[in-house]
Amino acid sequence: MRKLKSAILGPGNIGMDLMYKIMSRGKNIELKLVSGIVAGSRGLALARENGFETSLDGVESILADPEIRVVFECTSAKAHLANAPRYEEAGKVAIDLTPAAVGPYVVPAVNLEQHVGGVNFNMVTCGGQATVPVVAAVNAVTPVEYAEIVATLSSKSAGPGTRANIDEFTETTADAVVSVGGAKKGKAVIILNPAEPPLLMRNTVYCKVQNPERIARISAQVGLMVEKVKQYVPGYRLRLGPELDGDRVIMMVEVEGEGSYLPKYSGNLDIITATALATAEEVAARILHSCPQNRGEW
Amino acid sequence: MHAVSHRFTPDDMAVIAAALAVAGLDTIEVGHGDGMGGSSYQYGFAAATDVEYLRAVKSVLTKTKLAVLLLPGIGTHRDLEKAAKYGADTVRIATHVTEADIAAQHVQIAKSLGMEAICFLMMAHMAPTAKVVEQARLFDSYGADVVYVTDSAGALLPHQVGERIAAVKEAVSVPVGFHAHNNLGLAVGNTLAAVAAGASSVDGCLCGLGAAAGNAQTEILAAVFDRMGIHTGIDLYKVMDAAEDVVQPRMHRPQIVGKLGLTTGWAGVYGSFMLHATRAGDKYGIDPRDILVELGRLKTVGGQEDLIIDVASRFAREAGDSGKHLLQRI
Known part of the structure; x- marks a missing residue:
């Protein structure tokens, strides 16, 4: 079966983790090029070792290759803001793993279907990917008046980008809890814990609901949702709840990384790369099936 | 406000602040115990909004500096802007003792808003002195006006306080402060150890009213400092x-070192966990001390209140399971 060719811009931790995921389970997507701007980067060396084209021209080499249809942006919000219009002009779909939010927030288990024809997909935040599905599941049973999420990450798994702009995490996540999760109001908190050995990424979700008596249905719906997310984030699991406590429903989800490139405690990075691949797979499936020339039959 | 579950009204705060101002205190911090934006399920909802507290207190202060608390990850730059707008002169920016770099942006924003930035290294007992020094240097490099060693768990012993303060004092270019909790009954003693080692800013609460067994009592510190010949400007x-x-x-209750406060300090757990652990203990039928000790073993940091429910429900499940085994054996 024909696969759509993709490129990774930014051969850092996220880019490399994504590379290994595409190698191990890309069905509609294959990797062609990994591009960066820093000579001697470990990521580029790994990409070469694994047989991929590499380049030091950054975005330019991707734009210059008409074969590449999907770009994974693993750089920074600033870089993606500059690159996004150029990808679109060049007819490439952008999967944005930065906080730029040029395109809509996409949480595959919740709203990918509604955006799948788009050209730019934002992956929200790790906390958003872990918690928005749960909020949406509760909201499908009873209106969520207020959702609050607390993401706890191991210090080791929080990179310099997250640290330098931690407000971006809380604001974007709270935003997605409302706009994608369906809560009327949202709040997000992030905590870094330096314990050794590093802890797994943990997310607590509190929902204030209109109909707490529907707890059995909430449980069933959340259970289904967790299975749905697990299909593309294998290490995603419900650790506690849903549990009723006064007017709030409490749930905790944990993300164990696959350990494809990054250690297992980096569930926060794993969930983003796994989500990016899942999104790209759906988008690619649609492109491959809708345009006959892409099927390789003609 | 931890000790009153964040339920003081803006009027309560204004009355207390006015009394403190008359007594001659230098700076008064107001708001939710977990800082701006702290009102939540995770930490407890405050009786009023951050702005309502600020407005009420600002209206009674003339010379005394008004301070807010900000924990990056909970509060954001928007909260800082709000605080500046409603008259806060000072922000105390607090991170876990190993995570100072998440506050760089907030220190810079506070300075650009014309606020004094006092930076807290919380849970200072969890890191060796060398680490505390490294992180204090980071705060200094971001532009902090004062760097605090904060004993959030009330777990430090006087010699450990002295060692950390002296080393930080040596390493940074700005004044050094200390924030004590009384869980081991050492809040005043540790504060004195800090001053002896070079701290020039220290914290207190009237009646020691603070998380767990509370903080150093302001009124006691005032009397003791006076006896030591240290001028504080406070009318005793x-x-x-x-x-x-x-x-x-x-x-809501007398501020004593009860068994839970003592366990909090002994286990080295963030002070505000105490009341949450009490509630979880009630709900799941577990001794809250067991919860606190487990939280210490898990090396939890400030802000991880959600883990209390996790631990309590796990203990309850385990207790249930072993109960079943017992029945089967019988």
């Missing part, structure tokens, strides 16, 4: 009056 009678006549009637 007035600060005693403020404690006994204004704060005490508003307290």
Whole structure:
């Protein structure tokens, strides 16, 4: 079966983790090029070792290759803001793993279907990917008046980008809890814990609901949702709840990384790369099936 | 406000702040115990909004500096802007003792808003002195006006306080402060150890009203410093009056070192966990001390209140399971 060719811009931790995921389970997507701007980067060396084209021209080499249809942006919000219009002009779909939010927030288990024809997909935040599905599941049973999420990450798994702009995490996540999760109001908190050995990424979700008596249905719906997310984030699991406590429903989800490139405690990075691949797979499936020339039959 | 579950009203705060101002305190911090934006399921909802507290207190202060608390990850730059707008002169920016770099942006924003930035290294007992020094240097490099060693768990012993303060003092270019909790009954003693080692800013609460067994009692510190010949500018009678006549009637319970406060300090757990652990213990039928000790073993940091429910429900499940085994054996 024909696969759509993709490129990774930014051969850092996220880019490399994504590379290994595409190698191990890309069905509609294959990797062609990994591009960066820093000579001697470990990521580029790994990409070469694994047989991929590499380049030091950054975005330019991707734009210059008409074969590449999907770009994974693993750089920074600033870089993606500059690159996004150029990808679109060049007819490439952008999967944005930065906080730029040029395109809509996409949480595959919740709203990918509604955006799948788009050209730019934002992956929200790790906390958003872990918690928005749960909020949406509760909201499908009873209106969520207020959702609050607390993401706890191991210090080791929080990179310099997250640290330098931690407000971006809380604001974007709270935003997605409302706009994608369906809560009327949202709040997000992030905590870094330096314990050794590093802890797994943990997310607590509190929902204030209109109909707490529907707890059995909430449980069933959340259970289904967790299975749905697990299909593309294998290490995603419900650790506690849903549990009723006064007017709030409490749930905790944990993300164990696959350990494809990054250690297992980096569930926060794993969930983003796994989500990016899942999104790209759906988008690619649609492109491959809708345009006959892409099927390789003609 | 931890000790009153964040339930003081803006009027309560204004009355207390006015009494403190009359007594001659330098800076008064107001708001939710977990800082701006702290009002939540995770930490407890405050009786009023951050802005309502700020407005009420600002209206009674003239010379005294008004401070807010900000924990990056909970509060954001928007909260800082709000605080500046409603008259806060000072922000105390607090991170876990190993995570100072998440506050760089907030220190810079505070400075650009014209605020004094006091930076806290919380849970200072969890890191060796060398690490505390490294992180204090980071705060210094971001532009902090004062760097605090914060004993959030009330777990430090006097010699450990002295060692950390002296090393930080040596390493940074700005004044050094200390924030004590009384869980091991050492809040005043540790504060004195900090001053002896070079701290020039210290924290207190009237009646010690703070998380777990509370903080150093402001009125006691005022009396002790006076006896030591250290000038604080505090009127001793007035600060005693403020404690006994204004704060005490508003307290939910006496501020003592009870078994839970003591366990909090002994286990090295973030002070505000205590009341949450008590509630979880009630709900799941577990001794809250077991919860606190487990939280210490898990090396939890400030802000991880959600883990209390996790631990309590796990203990309850385990207790249930072993109960079943027992029945089967019988």
